[in-house]
Amino acid sequence: MIFRKTAVLGVGLLGASFSLALKKNGLCNHITGFGRSRENLGRAKDLGILDAVAADPESACSDADLILLAAPAGSFVELTRQAAPSIKKGAIVTDVGSVKGDLVSELERLMPPGAHFIGSHPIAGSDRSGIEAAHAELFCDALCIVTPTEQSDPSALKNVMELWSGLGSKVMAMGPARHDRVYAAVSHLPHLIAFAMVNTVSDIDKSYLSYCGQGFKDMTRIAASSPDIWTDISLLNRQNLIEMIALFKENLNRMDAHLKTAEPDALKQEFIRASTARKSIGQD
Amino acid sequence: MIFRKTAVLGVGLLGASFSLALKKNGLCNHITGFGRSRENLGRAKDLGILDAVAADPESACSDADLILLAAPAGSFVELTRQAAPSIKKGAIVTDVGSVKGDLVSELERLMPPGAHFIGSHPIAGSDRSGIEAAHAELFCDALCIVTPTEQSDPSALKNVMELWSGLGSKVMAMGPARHDRVYAAVSHLPHLIAFAMVNTVSDIDKSYLSYCGQGFKDMTRIAASSPDIWTDISLLNRQNLIEMIALFKENLNRMDAHLKTAEPDALKQEFIRASTARKSIGQD
Numbered sequence: 377m378i379f380r381k382t383a384v385l386g387v388g389l390l391g392a393s394f395s396l397a398l399k400k401n402g403l404c405n406h407i408t409g410f411g412r413s414r415e416n417l418g419r420a421k422d423l424g425i426l427d428a429v430a431a432d433p434e435s436a437c438s439d440a441d442l443i444l445l446a447a448p449a450g451s452f453v454e455l456t457r458q459a460a461p462s463i464k465k466g467a468i469v470t471d472v473g474s475v476k477g478d479l480v481s482e483l484e485r486l487m488p489p490g491a492h493f494i495g496s497h498p499i500a501g502s503d504r505s506g507i508e509a510a511h512a513e514l515f516c517d518a519l520c521i522v523t524p525t526e527q528s529d530p531s532a533l534k535n536v537m538e539l540w541s542g543l544g545s546k547v548m549a550m551g552p553a554r555h556d557r558v559y560a561a562v563s564h565l566p567h568l569i570a571f572a573m574v575n576t577v578s579d580i581d582k583s584y585l586s587y588c589g590q591g592f593k594d595m596t597r598i599a600a601s602s603p604d605i606w607t608d609i610s611l612l613n614r615q616n617l618i619e620m621i622a623l624f625k626e627n628l629n630r631m632d633a634h635l636k637t638a639e640p641d642a643l644k645q646e647f648i649r650a651s652t653a654r655k656s657i658g659q660d
Numbered sequence: 661m662i663f664r665k666t667a668v669l670g671v672g673l674l675g676a677s678f679s680l681a682l683k684k685n686g687l688c689n690h691i692t693g694f695g696r697s698r699e700n701l702g703r704a705k706d707l708g709i710l711d712a713v714a715a716d717p718e719s720a721c722s723d724a725d726l727i728l729l730a731a732p733a734g735s736f737v738e739l740t741r742q743a744a745p746s747i748k749k750g751a752i753v754t755d756v757g758s759v760k761g762d763l764v765s766e767l768e769r770l771m772p773p774g775a776h777f778i779g780s781h782p783i784a785g786s787d788r789s790g791i792e793a794a795h796a797e798l799f800c801d802a803l804c805i806v807t808p809t810e811q812s813d814p815s816a817l818k819n820v821m822e823l824w825s826g827l828g829s830k831v832m833a834m835g836p837a838r839h840d841r842v843y844a845a846v847s848h849l850p851h852l853i854a855f856a857m858v859n860t861v862s863d864i865d866k867s868y869l870s871y872c873g874q875g876f877k878d879m880t881r882i883a884a885s886s887p888d889i890w891t892d893i894s895l896l897n898r899q900n901l902i903e904m905i906a907l908f909k910e911n912l913n914r915m916d917a918h919l920k921t922a923e924p925d926a927l928k929q930e931f932i933r934a935s936t937a938r939k940s941i942g943q944d
Contacts, residue, residue: 499872501873503943504943519871519873521871557865557868558865558868558871559871562873563872566876566879567875569912570879570934571930571931571935572911572934573849573908573934575930575934575937576907578933578934578937579907580845580904584842584845584846585846586941587783587805588847589783589784589785589802589803589846589847591787591850591881591882593942593944594879594881594882595853595878595879596879596938597938598878598879599934599937600938600943603931603935604928607931610915610927611919611927614920614922617919618920620860621912621919623860623863624857624912625909625912627859627863628853628856628905628908631855631894632905635898636898636902640895643894643895644887644888646859647855647891648887649862650854650858651883651884651886651887653858653862653866654858654883654884655884657869658877659788659884660877
């Protein structure tokens with residue numbers, strides 16, 4: 377499955393890496409980019425990431441048989457609305473967004489007749505952003521979740537799954553609602569917690585940060601992630617997040633109670649449960 | 661400053677690495693170890709980590725001019741009590757514990773006349789433990805906090821600081837109370853939060869763990885740490901921890917409120933504050 381012409385809407389770490397990966401794997405040799413910053417697009421073209429730069433989503437998507445939404449998820453609907461007039465019959469539209477849910481049905485509804493949206497979520501983000509951090513191997517050996525619905529065209533779904541496999545990803549399919557629950561738990565909540573952790577140290581005494589070790593750096597690395605992207609994700613998945621924050625607080629309150637009553641055994645049981653579960657996914 | 665004979669009480673990752681580092685840097689060539697597991701001590705001797713194995717703390721410390729407490733911090737008082745009869749005049753006793761506070765004064769009081777306790781906390785722990793993970797460079801380029809008090813002997817303090825410098829550490833001194841506040845914020849609370857984060861995912865659905873990406877792995881790596889060690893640390897520093905859990909919950913509750921009222925700007929401000937602070941300590 378080879379694409380003649382690809383449009384990438386949003387040329388940051390993921391969009392640029394996707395473009396580099398398509399080229400490297402011989403899946404597409406003409407990629408047009410659109411994004412908010414003309415300067416960034418120009419640099420991407422100079423670096424050979426893009427073959428052409430478009431002034432708006434509509435012209436970027438004109439004649440494209442593959443379209444990737446790679447801007448912050450909060451802008452997908454508006455971008456797709458703008459691009460829709462030029463999305464041709466048979467075109468496949470996918471994305472790299474971390475939230476699916478209602479967004480998937482909304483984007484499906486925006487497809488012109490004969491064009492197909494299939495949601496994708498490559499688990500390959502980073503606290504680094506921008507085209508300088510982009511590389512062709514970003515999706516290699518990474519998990520990529522595709523989120524078909526009852527409306528999904530089977531051959532478009534097959535193509536999107538083969539596309540990610542072609543970039544080296546391990547591809548799995550699950551429904552948009554299940555996807556959002558899973559990633560609220562293993563990604564969105566951890567980001568919120570890491571942001572709150574860093575803010576807590578800042579509240580206590582910012583100078584304490586200079587004494588931290590590798591454990592703190594690892595634990596809070598994701599707190600350096602883009603505030604724009606994470607505001608979008610958090611609000612798009614707010615119902616799941618709100619529910620899981622409550623569950624997290626129950627766990628924290630239980631430890632807090634064991635500390636207040638100084639109960640080593642009860643506290644240790646909580647730590648053992650966490651340590652065993654964490655070790656089960658490998659210590660890397 | 662060279663030690664003729666060293667005793668290491670507790671031969672795990674830190675004790676064994678200390679021993680290897682002493683030898684590698686030519687600071688001591690005879691190290692006796694004591695620990696709960698005879699089998700572990702035998703393996704440490706076979707691997708050249710120890711030169712001799714002792715049956716109890718008292719015989720381990722006999723004739724030692726340097727003594728390292730490297731067992732879980734909750735056992736320091738009992739270990740020192742047992743070792744005290746053989747701790748000779750002029751001996752320096754230090755430790756690798758993550759909590760200081762009252763423990764330092766208690767250990768100072770247990771010193772026989774002419775022997776000196778100076779607290780140390782090398783910021784070089786790991787989620788891995790045991791002698792298999794030990795290596796001579798563990799303390800190299802790592803921060804090491806020494807925690808003198810008004811009772812500290814100036815020349816013993818100087819020797820302990822030079823000792824850690826000799827192992828390649830960047831040495832800083834601060835009082836035990838300040839140490840415990842700093843490390844409650846940048847280490848003990850993050851560990852508790854990471855344990856609670858993993859338990860929250862387990863509560864929701866343990867199978868979700870298999871979908872996690874690098875961000876979750878980094879964020880929760882410290883949750884694989886030893887439950888024994890972290891139960892000791894948490895209880896020894898419980899007053900600071902309880903206070904800081906409350907501050908953390910304020911931060912989390914604020915984000916929760918912004919999610920509930922769906923306020924992107926207020927949420928983004930929290931994320932910007934965290935992201936800026938986290939970037940200030942480097943993205944590694």
